[in-house]
Amino acid sequence: MSARDIILQVMQVLAVLVLAPLLQGIILQFEERVQRARGPGIFQPYRDLWKLFHKQIVVPETASWLYWTAPIVAFTAMLTVPILIPVITNYPLPLSDMGDILGGGLILTLGSFMITLAGLDTTSAYGGVGSSRAVMVAILAEPTLILVFVGITLLAKAMLPFVVNHLLVAQPAVYWSPTHLFLVAAFFVLLTVETDRLPIHSSTHIEVYMIEEGRILEYSGPLLALLRWTSAMKQFILYTIFCNVLLLPWGLSYQGTALGVAGSTVALMLKFALVACAVVVVDTVQSRLRFYRYQEPLAASFLLAVLAIIGTQLS
Template structure:
């Protein structure tokens, strides 16, 4: 029962803390630009308001429009079961899938949102979905290569094994193969969380991508999509911190105080990564959309170099 409770705690950690992480990042971005910015709890207020608003549904919407938010949110609830969020040992349902399975579930959530953007019949939805697909042409192969590189590095497809390997063997942690994987995955985080200089996080600009796909949504369905997006960002940060970059600070025995300490340590690690992301995003100048292939091609080459370096060591 304790392990089941820990598994539930892992999912609740992602569900509850993901809006807080988004709020911190949004406030830091504004502070860097010398603006006051919203409070760190503003995402919670936004979700509360959306859940209490009325639904406005396009006449052209089909069952895809209705099911996409539920599927996307469910996918984000599933991935925390498979990865080390609070503990460094597998929990009862962690064997349902490996690291490639987790990547597939994350991709499924984005895929159904893309279909929903097309299903609404909106011009903005079509533009956002088409641009998201163009990004996926390079992002998804790179993600697969990164996951394959992690598998080859640890000789296992379980993220818990990768965590133990990097903690136990500093030589592997500082190896070129691992460092290349860290850099490649960091670029993927920028892509998947809309932090490249081709992205726009507002819904009033024509080059928006993520916001364009969900522009026709409102009320509780929009709340689910917003929450799923924040959870996806949180999950990517968990993988980056607890599996690849900072694999320390997880609970070894699964006691309550250890799980709480692991949650606090995880959020502190995320804040360090978020600070780097905000700095990079603010320092970069806005680019034309069709230059999206430059960072993604660099990430792809880093993943290839990681696999080559792993085979040569």
């Protein structure tokens, strides 16, 4: 364990922490452009967080200790996952073997679970509706996410995402195999669901078919800022797994030099921009579905993940 590896480990976490609002701003800007609007600018999420951190906290009378604990636990969970995945380097760093890809998925689920409990804790009508809808979606989304991770593990014969990255870079035949393409398609559907971009609900707090915003509607001030930041980091982490492990495993630093880290950071944001364009097109161009039809794309994603697992056993 060298000092450079420790610094790189910290930089991976800081990259997720600092660049997550920028990714959110880029996605919002793309949405505005598709809708032929100007948009607030890609740095608006930073200004929103700054404003929220300087506001007063208003606590509902029915809130318990869970109201205060959920944002902190969810925020901490999002800071833990970047330790386990390839963000800027293609090789494991000192703490990367602390958990595998399934462990990272469980930590992501823990953060979402705490926010769901917080939405129910205040006994708010919107919080209850948002949490219940989130659980209904998670019934199909979470098992599918686990199946995708299992498929990735079977494909690479290892549970570390760095091994998957190396395998896809070194063997183009595996990259273009039906098993890998099924995993990419299944994860893309999950990406739209987990980042509130599936055309069944809204990511704003002014519409009745909101899910994520409904769970945190009773929050304000710094606690709301933590939850917004947590949501942006979760989106950044899922984009990182999708791009660096599955879709575009190239462009990571091989030696951890300053130039290599800077180049991998730029390459990471370019990958995110490409994926964000596809996600925004799906969310904006497609007609909005009624909520009860949420199971259709998730069922398709589940079947794709199952086909990928079957493909690994037949190959």
